[in-house]
Every structure is written in structure tokens, then in C-alpha cells.
Amino acid sequence: MAFDLGTPVNTALLLYILYSVQRIIFPSNSIPQTVPNEFKYGYSWMPKSHPPTLLYRTYTPKTLEPFNGQEGKRILLAIKGVVYDVTAGRNFYGPNGMYANFAGRDASRGMAKQSFDTEMLTPIDQPMDKLEDLTPEEIENMKGWMEHFSNKYIICGTLVENDAA
Template sequence: MSFIKNLLFGGVKTSEDPTGLTGNGASNTNDSNKGSEPVVAGNFFPRTLSKFNGHDDEKIFIAIRGKVYDCTRGRQFYGPSGPYTNFAGHDASRGLALNSFDLDVIKDWDQPIDPLDDLTKEQIDALDEWQEHFENKYPCIGTLIPEPGVNV
């Protein structure tokens, strides 16, 4: 019977929600991420990251300082109608450091990755706090890297 289930369902565990949307989402510790496998893992170009914005794909990925986090279970914050929706599918580092939700702090996928070398100590401290928050709440699933010939 398991052979038929694997054949029909591709070995996918149908009893679990791979997006994490049905979980309670109340835990703020890394324990909530243990045992759950990331939906996608590896390197992301800004172009590929941009697709995971909650609109084009149900999954929501956000990059901070080159690390990509699966924030799908935080859809109420980062999804299409959430207060941080501008960060979905993007490198949110500058916006988080500046505490700004303006679109002009978010780079398009065809622009170079922001080096953040002009941030003040206070802005870096704010970004450190945000990154710690993401580390504790969402699984890190990959790395944001420049796309050759595009983000240079």
C-alpha cells in the first residue's frame, strides 16, 4: 500500500502542512522549527527570491544580510495584506535597519544586492535585533547571492 501512496503522492507526507500555515505560530523559539524541513533550500538569486512574495507563490521568503528565511507562517505580517508585505520576496535588510516600509529602501531583483556599508551603528544594532528575531522564529532556508551578469 505504501508503494501506491508513494506513486500517487510522490512520497509527500499528506498529514503535515509543509507551509506551516495550520500551525499555531505562537512559539518564538527555535524549537518550533526543529523537525520541520524547509520547503526549498539552497542559494537564491534576487530574481528567484522575488517570486516568493505571497502573491506569485503561496510561500513567503525574506532575506536579511544574505540569509533567506521562510516566513510563510507569518503570512499575517508579511503576506499580501500584512504591514510588512513590502519585504516579502526581497532583501529586507535596509528597511529593517531603517525601520522603514517605504518601497524606495527595497531593491528590485535586477539591482545589485545592498552592501549596507553606509548604515550607522544604531541602524546596525536595529538590524541585529531584527535578524535575531528572524533566527528565532523562522527557518533559514538558504543564501541570497548575486546573479551573474545581473546583480553586479
């Protein structure tokens, strides 16, 4: 069985192979004329703006409260003294979100008890909740939420008592 260039299929196949080899040996090094700004040009596009930087710092219930997502601002919440930037989850934690009452607050008790009621929140002008009455199962719930948040959101601070800052 010999290779016959007289048949159109063999000729087309040979041309395709030669073209492919040429592309491998001499790849295109051209630079795009415009900066890509959407997916159809690949993953090398830049976002419109870099999100504002949020430094790791110490918060109190009073200084944490303004980070509740109102007017498009950042959203922070705390669980057992660890403050998370949950701005990326604005649909859940922002205004009108399912967990909006935790935005800018200590969510420890609510996460432990799997309750999103406002009764789970300690008023910001009172001492922080010591969580001493939680059952072992509730403590495990809270640890599960902390693990989930640590893997999904940025840890950006520590929550301490009002008079400690």
C-alpha cells in the same frame, strides 16, 4: 475518632479512593475508535496535511522574488544574505500585510532603518545593497531583526548576487 461507614460522606469517600486506586493500578489501554482531529481529544491529532518541504538553497534577488505569498504560495525574505521562510507570519508578510513589500525581497535596509517604505528596497535587476552607509545603530537594528527571525522562522537559504548563481 473511628472511621464509620454508616455515614454517607465516609462511604462516598471510601468509594472514591478505591476507584482512584483501581484507575492507577489498572489504567485504561483502550484505543480510540476514530482518529482525533481537534483539541478536545488532546494533543495527539494529526494536521490535515504536512506543509510542503522547502530545501535549503541559494537564492538570487530574481529567484527570491516569486516567494512573495501571492496565490497562497510560500513567503521568503532575506536579511543580510540570510533567507527566512516567514510563511507562518502570512498576516504580516503576505499580501496586504504590514510588511508585504518585504516578501520575496532583501529586507536588510528596511529592517535596519525601521522603515517599511518601498524606497528601502533595491530593484531586483540591480546589484545587491552593500549597506555600507548604515550607522552603527542601524546595523544593531538589523542584527536584532536577524536574531528575532532566527528564533521564530526557518532559515532556508542564502541570498547572493544575480550573476553568482
